[in-house]
Amino acid sequence: MTDASLLSGPAAAAASAAVVRKEAVPRAGAPVVVSVVADISERAGGVAPARARGAALRRVLLPWLLPLGLLGIWQLLSATGIISTAIVPAPLDIWDAAVQLAQRGELQRDILVSLRRVAIGFVIGATGGLLLGLFVGLFEPVRDLLDRSLQMIRTIPHLALVPLMILWFGIGEEPRLILVAMGSLFPVYINTVGGIRNVDPKLIELGKSYGLGRTELIWSIVLPAALQPILVGIRYALGVAWLTLVVGETIASRDGVGYLVQNARELLRIDIIVLAIILYAIAGWLSDLVTRVIERRLLRWHPNYADRANA
Amino acid sequence: MSGAEVSLRGLGKSFGSRKVLHAVDLDVAAGQFVSIIGPSGAGKSTLLRLVAGLDSATTGRIELRTRGHKADVRMMFQEDRLLPWRTVQRNVVLGLKNRERDAADILRAVGLEGRGSEFPIVLSGGQRQRVALARALIHEPDLLLLDEPFGALDAITRAAMQLLLEQLLAAHPRTVLLVTHDVEEALLLSDRVLLIKDGGIARDLSFDGPRPRHRGDPALAALKEELLDGLLTAEGSLAAVA
Numbered sequence: 001m002t003d004a005s006l007l008s009g010p011a012a013a014a015a016s017a018a019v020v021r022k023e024a025v026p027r028a029g030a031p032v033v034v035s036v037v038a039d040i041s042e043r044a045g046g047v048a049p050a051r052a053r054g055a056a057l058r059r060v061l062l063p064w065l066l067p068l069g070l071l072g073i074w075q076l077l078s079a080t081g082i083i084s085t086a087i088v089p090a091p092l093d094i095w096d097a098a099v100q101l102a103q104r105g106e107l108q109r110d111i112l113v114s115l116r117r118v119a120i121g122f123v124i125g126a127t128g129g130l131l132l133g134l135f136v137g138l139f140e141p142v143r144d145l146l147d148r149s150l151q152m153i154r155t156i157p158h159l160a161l162v163p164l165m166i167l168w169f170g171i172g173e174e175p176r177l178i179l180v181a182m183g184s185l186f187p188v189y190i191n192t193v194g195g196i197r198n199v200d201p202k203l204i205e206l207g208k209s210y211g212l213g214r215t216e217l218i219w220s221i222v223l224p225a226a227l228q229p230i231l232v233g234i235r236y237a238l239g240v241a242w243l244t245l246v247v248g249e250t251i252a253s254r255d256g257v258g259y260l261v262q263n264a265r266e267l268l269r270i271d272i273i274v275l276a277i278i279l280y281a282i283a284g285w286l287s288d289l290v291t292r293v294i295e296r297r298l299l300r301w302h303p304n305y306a307d308r309a310n311a
Numbered sequence: 312m313s314g315a316e317v318s319l320r321g322l323g324k325s326f327g328s329r330k331v332l333h334a335v336d337l338d339v340a341a342g343q344f345v346s347i348i349g350p351s352g353a354g355k356s357t358l359l360r361l362v363a364g365l366d367s368a369t370t371g372r373i374e375l376r377t378r379g380h381k382a383d384v385r386m387m388f389q390e391d392r393l394l395p396w397r398t399v400q401r402n403v404v405l406g407l408k409n410r411e412r413d414a415a416d417i418l419r420a421v422g423l424e425g426r427g428s429e430f431p432i433v434l435s436g437g438q439r440q441r442v443a444l445a446r447a448l449i450h451e452p453d454l455l456l457l458d459e460p461f462g463a464l465d466a467i468t469r470a471a472m473q474l475l476l477e478q479l480l481a482a483h484p485r486t487v488l489l490v491t492h493d494v495e496e497a498l499l500l501s502d503r504v505l506l507i508k509d510g511g512i513a514r515d516l517s518f519d520g521p522r523p524r525h526r527g528d529p530a531l532a533a534l535k536e537e538l539l540d541g542l543l544t545a546e547g548s549l550a551a552v553a
Contacts (some may be wrong), residue, residue, distance in 0.1 A: 206388075
């Protein structure tokens with residue numbers, strides 16, 4: 001203190017201040033750093049619900065940003081003449097074409113015909129794939145009998161059968177439906193067999209030790225456990241069904257979205273061709289949406305789906 | 312005393328050329344709580360699985376004796392093995408029909424009242440094991456087989472589960488075989504501890520004592536020392552072989 005008292009003025013003040021501050025700092029050396037990670041007071045209708053609503057809104061709107069934005073840019077480029085409408089028509093022209101076709105009733109008719117074809121072919125194919133998959137997955141003798149043959153047939157691209165189908169069944173509805181059914185069958189079949197074979201053997205053992213009979217074991221344990229891969233197969237099969245229909249409807253059709261395309265090509269109506277492509281995209285998106293809703297409903301218990309199902 | 316009498320005669324099990332159990336003889340009185348401890352790979356779980364009928368023995372005979380009805384045997388595993396697609400209540404009534412009311416009662420008994428309609432995914436590990444216990448107990452088994460059921464739980468949850476098990480058994484006595492690697496757990500819960508070593512019973516300790524037992528009890532501490540010694544020499548002999 002005697003040294004400090006020798007100093008005068010601001011220097012002395014600084015020295016004594018330094019001593020005081022030194023005492024205020026904890027002994028450990030490094031200064032304490034407080035980071036507030038969360039400080040939330042519970043309030044009814046506070047910030048959190050509003051944020052949750054915002055997130056929900058975003059989840060609904062954000063996926064539309066890209067397609068609608070592209071549409072806007074496309075319209076702009078067409079309107080300014082950067083993209084020639086002789087190559088790709090403007091979105092509004094396509095809309096006009098759609099409205100015209102709808103007024104003549106052709107659009108609705110063709111869409112319904114195509115939907116019907118996909119639905120019938122898909123239901124036949126997916127049901128067949130599911131049943132075959134169940135029998136092959138559950139019963140070893142059936143597996144030994146059928147699996148290799150089915151795997152061989154599976155490797156044939158089903159669209160390669162188009163000429164044969166025409167020779168056998170002519171140009172009526174049958175070849176189209178058979179092709180769609182064949183395309184839908186194998187994705188469902190493979191995923192069903194795989195799903196059944198991958199059921200946790202510990203759960204099977206549990207079921208047996210709790211006295212479940214064979215039927216009950218299949219119904220209560222095997223099928224629910226295999227459900228997720230089966231649904232994946234169904235979702236994939238729907239995609240293949242639409243793909244197959246595109247090809248199937250180019251075979252001398254008199255109606256359907258494929259016919260719309262064929263006809264438009266002959267009349268050089270690019271707007272209608274692009275319209276048909278957009279229709280396929282919407283159809284694919286809608287069918288995916290339906291299966292996803294079903295998936296979420298049936299797999300409520302699943303850790304990967306639980307969160308969203310509750311939201 | 313209710314529960315099944317268990318008697319094993321010359322029970323042996325081999326996997327290929329590897330003998331896991333050879334010629335085990337064991338008599339368990341009805342209502343007795345027997346813990347089975349031993350180094351890993353000694354054949355504890357194999358013994359339990361044979362008694363449960365999940366695996367078949369290579370040699371020997373297993374007899375369960377009960378009065379007036381066929382012995383009901385239920386097993387609880389280290390994993391809860393709940394069916395994730397069934398609600399808690401529907402897990403409990405697995406293999407049963409029209410027992411929803413009993414399920415609600417038993418869920419209350421294991422401290423999960425009102426949780427019956429939830430899916431297992433929202434439960435904690437301890438809660439899931441409570442459901443598994445309820446699923447076993449709703450059958451009112453004569454013989455309850457527990458294969459390290461609390462092994463994967465944290466210390467506090469495990470202690471709570473041990474207490475719960477003891478309470479439930481005090482209310483409804485039955486024969487219990489518990490496989491555990493926790494010597495203290497064996498001493499807290501059982502009437503008798505078997506030490507299994509090299510596929511046979513190396514030590515068979517029976518003891519009485521007031522329940523609930525306390526971890527600090529000096530008598531238990533002495534037994535614990537003895538069993539740990541037995542376990543460690545068993546591990547030592549394994550090390551010598553290896």
